[in-house]
Amino acid sequence: MGAALLSGCAGDRVSPVYDSAGTIRRLDSDTDHDGRIDMHAYLFNGRTVRIELDGNGDGIVDRWEYYRPDGQLDRIGTSSEADGIEDTWVTQRGTQMRVDVATRRDGVADRHEFHENGALVRTEQDSNGDGRIDEWQRFEGGVLRELLIDSTQSSGRPDQRFMYGRDGSVQRVDSNIPPQ
Numbered sequence: 001m002g003a004a005l006l007s008g009c010a011g012d013r014v015s016p017v018y019d020s021a022g023t024i025r026r027l028d029s030d031t032d033h034d035g036r037i038d039m040h041a042y043l044f045n046g047r048t049v050r051i052e053l054d055g056n057g058d059g060i061v062d063r064w065e066y067y068r069p070d071g072q073l074d075r076i077g078t079s080s081e082a083d084g085i086e087d088t089w090v091t092q093r094g095t096q097m098r099v100d101v102a103t104r105r106d107g108v109a110d111r112h113e114f115h116e117n118g119a120l121v122r123t124e125q126d127s128n129g130d131g132r133i134d135e136w137q138r139f140e141g142g143v144l145r146e147l148l149i150d151s152t153q154s155s156g157r158p159d160q161r162f163m164y165g166r167d168g169s170v171q172r173v174d175s176n177i178p179p180q
Helices: none
Strands: 016-018 024-027 041-043 049-051 063-067 072-078 088-093 096-101 111-117 119-125 136-139 143-149 159-165 170-175
Touching: none
Parallel strands: none
Antiparallel strands: 016 024, 024 041, 041 049, 049 063, 063 072, 072 088, 088 096, 096 111, 111 119, 119 136, 136 143, 143 159, 159 170
16 A cells, blocks of 8 residues: 555545554644645644644645644744744743744744743844854833843853833943853
């Protein structure tokens, strides 16, 4: 038999895909009943490990859900351009949420956003793509309060600090910040 056989058709609610041993490896579904498959659930040992969704009906995956071995949702990936390129990942644990973004859309997260109780509290970014964080932001009440920059873009340690008032105005600029 072939590597995978699809039974059913797009009009079915759920169509299983089997491997050559007869094990279900994927479930395809037409969730919006338009006659086209828009969800693929990938299985391993009978449990869902990943779901891929086409949320806008263009035939291209724009959302990925990854599941832990215990069946709980681990993270959600999305395509910021809805073009099938996964470039944003969201992980939530209790009141904490982390958003990782591949700003270059290359699959490598270079911006990291940290949220508490739904509010952005800090970010870290590798602005030049060398794998080292070179910009840090701290927020209070949704307002940028502190920006730390590695002006060399190579040390991975900040050497400049900008402090902002609640109105967004620069209050203070410090250079040559001691190592933290």
